[in-house]
Amino acid sequence: MISDPRAAMADGDDEAARNDAFTRHAAAMRGPLLAYFRRRVHDATECEDLVQEVFLRLTIRGTPDHLDGANGYIFQTAASVLADRHRRRLVRHADDHVVMDTDMHGGSDFDPHRIAAGRQALFAAAAALLTMPERTRTIFLLKRLDGLRYQDIAVQIGISVSAVEKHVVRAMQHLMIHAGEER
Incomplete structure (x- = not known):
């Protein structure tokens, strides 16, 4: 229809x-x-x-x-x-979520001079690490980069905790001396 x-x-x-x-x-x-x-x-x-x-x-x-x-x-x-x-x-x-506060966290400064200075400092630190005795360098890297405790490093390397502490202090002194020479 x-x-x-x-x-x-x-x-x-x-x-x-x-x-x-x-x-x-x-x-x-x-x-x-x-x-x-x-x-x-x-x-x-x-x-x-x-x-x-x-x-x-x-x-x-x-x-x-x-x-x-x-x-x-x-x-x-x-x-x-x-x-x-x-x-x-x-x-x-x-x-x-928290809004990023640039006053608290710092702004993103991509100044080429700052980046170049940072790279130069990084290369200087790497060069200073390479001039350290191997055992001191290894202990320092295990502590600072891997974040291991002194006792864990002592067990891994086979030395006393006191010796590990002394190696870390020596490494820090070595880096500070080389940082002073770079300036």
Whole structure:
């Protein structure tokens, strides 16, 4: 059976009018939605994004059949957006993140002169390490680079803890002497 084209057009006009009315109603709800999110979200900069997410979801889902419950539908969508935000933040541990304080941690200074000086100091330290007796160098590297305890080094090398301490002191003195010569 062929339906009446005028009836189909009238149904299309009714749906377009309903969509238009819902769009105007949703736009009027922007202020209350912002207030809703501001009460629930500590970061005020996110509120506008959350409102946009509500409008995006409303656009994707389409309009409800009846505009009588439009406010409830809109705020139900807002609650869903808020719940999704909360889940994302939990998974990403967003509340555990700390903003980097450049005063406390220093800025990123990529000054070429500073980088060159750092490389030069590193090469000087490596050269000084190579001029140490092998056993002293080994003990120093086990302590400073590997982070082993004096007792563990003593067991590994087969000497007393006191001897390990003396080797580390000698290595530090050797490095300080070579650092003084470089300046």
